[in-house]
Amino acid sequence: MQLRWRIFLVSLLLIMLAVSTTATVVHGMVFSDRLEELTDNAVQDHANMDSVLQNRAAYERLSADVPMLDSARLATVAALAVNSRFSARTDNLCAAMITTDRLTLAEFGEDIDPSLFADVGEMEYGRGYTCKYKDGEQCRIAVGSRIKLSEGDLFVYSLYNINDAYESYSSNIVFIWLAGIGLSLAISLILFIITSRLLRPLSRMNTTLRRIAGGEYGERVAENCSAVEMREIAYSVNSMADAVEESIEKLEGVAAGRKRYVDSLAHEMKTPLTSILCFGDLLRIKRSVSDSERIEYAGIIVDEAKRMKSLSSKLLELACADSAELDMERTSVKEILEEAITVIAPPLEARGISITYSGDDGYIICDRELFKSLIYNLCDNAAKASKSGQSVQVRSRAAENGMVISVSDKGIGMTKDVLKKVTEPFYMADKSRSRKAGGAGLGLSLCVEIAKRHRARLSAKSRPGAGTSIFITVPYADENKKLS
């Protein structure tokens, strides 16, 4: 059930209960006050009849000059008293009766059942006893009293009609219930409208959330709701959507990167294969192949096979750097750099490029072979960017946060855009030139991977025409004993 309907129904029930109970209780109190008033009036009225009867009896005794009236005279007096009550048209009085303990002296109006006052013998003189009863549709107050005359005790009864009071009570109670229901309905309706209004931002939010769940990660919830709670929810929802969007973008970036990697790998592997296959096929199917053609075809096949070899070994190194167990040991930077340069210097010198080393010594923790491979790759890159006659400088410097090793060349350099992409696998700043130099476009990706395994940071500075410097910052061995 919708929240607003639930609120509507619950409030309707509760308000109805509250209004009706209150009204019924209040009305009941008013009614009992009214009954009391009616009873008081009846007793008062009855007392009047009592005194009329006594006066009349005294008057008759005096005028007849007898000490005691006979029963016939007494009956006349009683009738006179009753008639005087009715001729006075007392409100509500509907019956009156005067009896001795044995016979009825006078009666008027409805029958009165003296047994209502069963204990008449116990009645005190001059005091009205009341009793209320309902006989079918008729509601009555009966009043009874005992009078002491010289002729003996008289019992006086009167009956008062209180139908009106009861009727107005029951008709009022119906009215009160109806009014209560109406009022509750009205209040609940107002509540319903208010909650609907308050909840409207919630349904808007829901629509937006569904859209976000459906893949429109850029959607945002409006934060201009009137209720503070709603604003807070909207804010939280938007923060969540921001986080989701960010993660999705990251994931998409990763997926795109992987696709680029696979595409590039396919291209890099299939290009040499195509040449090898095609030239091999040509050598096989042509009727006659001239010497120069054979040398050219075979030369290309060998070149391309070399390229495949370099690519596959680089890929293997990359996979190893990524996953192999490292053999970490405490190493002197100076020692390992000099070792690496001894190996790389001869092939570079054969290309007319000299390599120099200078700088501070310090201890780092590294896998010697992998770390040397990092240096080889950087020196190789530097040499590829240089012309014959230029030099590559390797330096080391003890800095605050670790040893900084730099490999600099004075070669062609790179623009900022190129610099951003150089660590992407298979990226080559100048394709044809790197291929001629035997590059597969994996060198720097490999360097990044190796640096990552050593918790080292790679950074680069380059200007087209002025050369490139690559900096590796490796943490000191003594501050980083965790690396093992």
Add this chain to the structure above:
Amino acid sequence: MARILIVEDDENIAKTINATLSAVGYTSEIIADGAAAAECIIRDASSWDIVLLDVMLPGMDGFEVMRRIAHTGVNVIFLTAMQNVIDKVNGLKLGAQDYIVKPFEALELLARIEVVLRRTGKLSSTLTYGDIRIDTKAHTVTKGEKAVSLTPKEFDTLVFLIRNIDIAVTRERLLGAVWGYEFEGESRTVDIHIQQIRKKLDLHGSLITVPKLGYRLESR
């Protein structure tokens, strides 16, 4: 013979294709850069019968080049290392005639080129080999002045051999080209047809068997 433009940035692949094409007598030119190729084609589309277009090109990729030159109506065959279906569909949707996935064999490239040339009517309908004249439209073969009757498969085999003159053709390749790629016949079928062709046209000296490979029709 047909003129073919090779748009390929890898020098060795371009050389490979060039050598393959020249082996059957096509003339070709190489352009390594996408933008330059697009410019060259737009300038004079009619001088090229087919453009072999690499997808991964520096500067402007093959798809972009295709978009630029689509209006010229030039026949394009894509060369690519990517072999997923979406790339293939993309290439063909842009209006390319065919799509060759690297690495490919020389003969496959030639067969694809031939299909495109035939489909677009750029292949001459008469072929001659010595005193043998073939009309591919009328489906007739004459040797000297005498008409020779060949079955349809023999006819197709002969045409394929003449079009790939001096090139050794494997039985599988012949099966693929003449009987269709789905044909699951034996290479024996090819041998029987070759014997028939030899007999009917007296090609005993020039339609030779290349051991372990197939057959070659040698030019005289």
